[in-house]
Amino acid sequence: MGNHVEAAYRSGPGSKLAINKAFYNSLKEGNANRTLVDTVRVPMRDGVAWKVPAGHVFRIRVPEGPQVGDFNMWNLHDPRERMWASRTRQLQRAHVSTYDRLWSTLPFLRPMATIIEDTLEDYGEDADGGRVHDLLGTRCDPYVNYLLTGEDFDFHCHSNLVRAILPYGLTEFDVHDVLNVFQCTGLNNDDQYFMKPCPAKKGDFLEFFAEIDLLCAMSCCPGGDLSVDFLGRDGQDPLSTCHPLEVDIYKLDDQALECWVPPVSPAYKGMHGLASPAIDWQAKKDQI
Template identity: 30%
Template sequence: MSELQQLPARQGRAVALKAGQSIRIVNTHGHQVVDTWAFNAHDLGEFLSMEHMRAAIDRISPKPGDKLVTNKRRPILSLEADSSPGVHDTFIAACDIYRYQGLGCKEYHENCADNLRAGMAGLGLTPSEVPSPLNLWMNIPIKTDGSIGWEEPVSKPGDYVVLKAEMDCIVAMSACPQDIVKINAGAPTDAHYEVLA
């Protein structure tokens, strides 16, 4: 087991996992969304895909025991454990400069798309695109009329998920910097992670 590593507020990190290894991602303060991606370590064009995953698990959000699949419909991760209430989002794209421009930002705002690129660059890698992430702890309720809400996470400090690599992969994470809508309770914070043997 490795030491707990910081995922700094508003930043991104990436780690390489061998098949069979797991990563534990911790919502340290309880109200931080962590955008999460996984790429085939040998082919970055194959990646964890939310639209393919929903079809594979027949749900809009994964539960422990589910295998999470790629755009080639192959398992890349499995959700081994989730100590939170299990409220995660699989619909919303990673925030980017255009999202913040639409929210009225006139200057650069940290964003999850750039955090993915920075995290991958830390391993000397460049993703060819920014896939839709698994937004851990992001609370986007789908209402009966088909509209959605932008709510604070229902997780508590120390909640975690454990994701097991089903193939050699790169897992990238962004401590979402969103501070305009309330998905991080208006106050982005750090999170933590550790690779489990």
């Protein structure tokens, strides 16, 4: 089945993708002094955006019951730099966990955040090939819903994210492919995307270290824990499976960050092979 085929991008010793695990371990709760500076509540079937300064930690948490969250992220100062799900999938994994990093789009291409703790890390791969925290799929949206059902519905994850970022001067065009937090997914024998009920329980969390100043946004998926059909094709309303999510933001003591250097973009100075031809201004004049 190709299980032993080498990854295209490798993060072994000496690789530019290798990270200092000891440093990120030192930032975990109990290993570094941290101060809670804010808690953001994301109501069920809604979306919220929040800021995280570089060098801070933010924890996406399950406060009540299982719930999937669709997560977006931008450079706070330049939203053209945003999370790049497909490249992260190539450089890291299709389902991310501790020590994986979320990378930004070209031409920036740098880690925006690094996962430092994941209480679902031991879930691994289940009997159906399902794993959690996926970059395989993307957000549910009203356009696909209308295509499949002919009905309008304003609380898809895409719509929730749009409403969340409007106060920050962003628009629908800034919403991008997501990290599906706490969502269990995989590919079936026909290479088709599947979703399973969310395995997260009250108290589970996924925790990140912000490598740069971030604007984050998350939608509480209207499918809830995905234990019933999202489009209602089985006659059940997923509202009963919906719960809120919460985000805790922590400031770390300066001492914890003494050896940390914010990531920079690759120093590519070429022009993609595009030459700037010399202009014959006399020929141009003669053509007039």
